[in-house]
Amino acid sequence: MKFSASVIRWLVLRGAATWALVALCCLDAGADETRMPTLHPAETTRYAMKTMMLAAAVAGKRVVAVGDHGIVLLSDDDGQSWRQARSVPADVMLTAVSFADAERGWAVGHWGLILHTGDGGETWAVQRLATDEDRPLFGVHFRDTQHGVAVGLWSLILTTDDGGATWRTQTLPPPIGARRADLNLFGLTADGNGNWYAPSERGLILHSADDGATWNWLATGFKGSLWSVVALPDGILLAAGLRGALYRSADHGANWSAVDSGASASIISLAWRDGGSKVIAASVDGEVLSSTDTGASFQSVRSNVPLTGALIAPGGQTVLLSRQGPVR
Numbered sequence: 001m002k003f004s005a006s007v008i009r010w011l012v013l014r015g016a017a018t019w020a021l022v023a024l025c026c027l028d029a030g031a032d033e034t035r036m037p038t039l040h041p042a043e044t045t046r047y048a049m050k051t052m053m054l055a056a057a058v059a060g061k062r063v064v065a066v067g068d069h070g071i072v073l074l075s076d077d078d079g080q081s082w083r084q085a086r087s088v089p090a091d092v093m094l095t096a097v098s099f100a101d102a103e104r105g106w107a108v109g110h111w112g113l114i115l116h117t118g119d120g121g122e123t124w125a126v127q128r129l130a131t132d133e134d135r136p137l138f139g140v141h142f143r144d145t146q147h148g149v150a151v152g153l154w155s156l157i158l159t160t161d162d163g164g165a166t167w168r169t170q171t172l173p174p175p176i177g178a179r180r181a182d183l184n185l186f187g188l189t190a191d192g193n194g195n196w197y198a199p200s201e202r203g204l205i206l207h208s209a210d211d212g213a214t215w216n217w218l219a220t221g222f223k224g225s226l227w228s229v230v231a232l233p234d235g236i237l238l239a240a241g242l243r244g245a246l247y248r249s250a251d252h253g254a255n256w257s258a259v260d261s262g263a264s265a266s267i268i269s270l271a272w273r274d275g276g277s278k279v280i281a282a283s284v285d286g287e288v289l290s291s292t293d294t295g296a297s298f299q300s301v302r303s304n305v306p307l308t309g310a311l312i313a314p315g316g317q318t319v320l321l322s323r324q325g326p327v328r
Helices: 005-013 017-029
Strands: 053-059 062-067 072-075 094-099 105-109 114-117 125-128 137-142 148-152 157-160 196-199 204-208 216-219 226-231 237-241 246-249 267-272 279-283 287-291 299-302 307-312 318-322 325-327
Touching: 053 318, 062 094, 062 105, 062 307, 062 318, 072 325, 105 137, 105 148, 196 226, 196 237, 204 226, 237 267, 279 307, 279 318, 287 307, 287 318
Parallel strands: 053 094, 053 307, 094 137, 226 267, 267 307
Antiparallel strands: 053 062, 062 072, 094 105, 105 114, 114 125, 137 148, 148 157, 196 204, 204 216, 226 237, 237 246, 267 279, 279 287, 287 299, 307 318, 318 325
């Protein structure tokens, strides 16, 4: 059993090459009970703000970022300053985070880990852990405090309708021309109208039009991996991925057209805030693309470090994440 080349590339692009190689070796060795990880609380450290951050979410007026070694960072001033969460029960890599309101949120990561907070990210508890197989989760989204979806390696998709107290594994249809659904799902977003979207490999996007009950595959026309998708109003979708690829749909994903991003490096993150007009795209070589016309065109600005994520804060400011922590 091995990681696919795409998931290793995903990890490497976010600066996690060491983890990818270690995980690959463990999987090749088989499910050895003595080699299963022991869960330890995330360390409280003065170097937390320099830890690689992979994703961030808005929780009311707060920004919550998650990353390597189970580090969770909180900002109450739109990313100008940060502090570490008081208690996180796991020191594994966290890859995605979602909040249903200002208090209740979920974070996911390696070993199929799902964490939950009920106090705006200050303290967290384990809802799910699968140490018998390392199938990382790469995306999570909750449309309200009860209904959520998490996605990850080899088309792993989990759903809950009780706030994460229980999670169910769903079986997906294979993409067209494939025998089974084994593509990796690298993120997750929803439009608030029952549509869910998960970027995947081969330019495909996994889609549900009925709040996650059933799923189908959308083809963008791109042939490489897509790392991020955002759903804007009026059925507009943006998807981005390898080698600066950027695609746009104005009809809920039925038809797609390429957007000239001007970027040559992989676009690792797309960000948009409900009610706003700005869209941000961040690339692994430090380029930041900004659009004010719902993704029809983009302008480029250069940051001073390679990026791993982006978010538009409650006050409208752009928050950037990197291998060295949040970017001021």
